[in-house]
Amino acid sequence: MQLWQDGLVAALAAIGLASLMWSVVKAVLYSPRQERRQGAVALIPAQGDGEHLEEQVRSLGALRREQGIFGPVLLVDCGLTEEGRKLCALLAKKDRFVSVCTREEVPGYLI
Numbered sequence: 001m002q003l004w005q006d007g008l009v010a011a012l013a014a015i016g017l018a019s020l021m022w023s024v025v026k027a028v029l030y031s032p033r034q035e036r037r038q039g040a041v042a043l044i045p046a047q048g049d050g051e052h053l054e055e056q057v058r059s060l061g062a063l064r065r066e067q068g069i070f071g072p073v074l075l076v077d078c079g080l081t082e083e084g085r086k087l088c089a090l091l092a093k094k095d096r097f098v099s100v101c102t103r104e105e106v107p108g109y110l111i
Contacts, residue, residue: 030066040070041109046077046100050084057091057098064097074109075100 042060046053053075060073075088075098088100101109 042070042073043106044073044075046075046084046088047079048084049081050087053084053087054091057095061095061097071097072109073098074106076106077102 044053044056044060057073057075060070063069064071064073073095075091077085077088077100080088085100092098092100099109
């Protein structure tokens with residue numbers, strides 16, 4: 001019985017130590033960087049019904065928050081349907097870093 005308890009305590013101690021080490025590694029690897037690229041813009045060509053747009057915007061938002069790689073996300077209308085335009089408008093309304101534009105308006109966002 002004593003051997004079983006010692007094994008359980010050792011396993012829990014190993015898990016705790018591994019958790020502490022992962023916390024340190026995560027803090028070092030994912031620390032906020034001082035050099036943020038505020039001028040970089042992520043362009044997403046939006047077509048059709050806007051399939052997978054929400055996933056892409058969420059992924060880019062996570063990258064922006066964690067690593068500060070770029071500033072705004074620009075959804076470019078490259079043949080959206082009415083349903084796709086509604087989805088883009090909802091995404092832009094939900095996140096202040098997301099904008100919707102046409103191909104002709106893109107240079108205005110890049111300057």
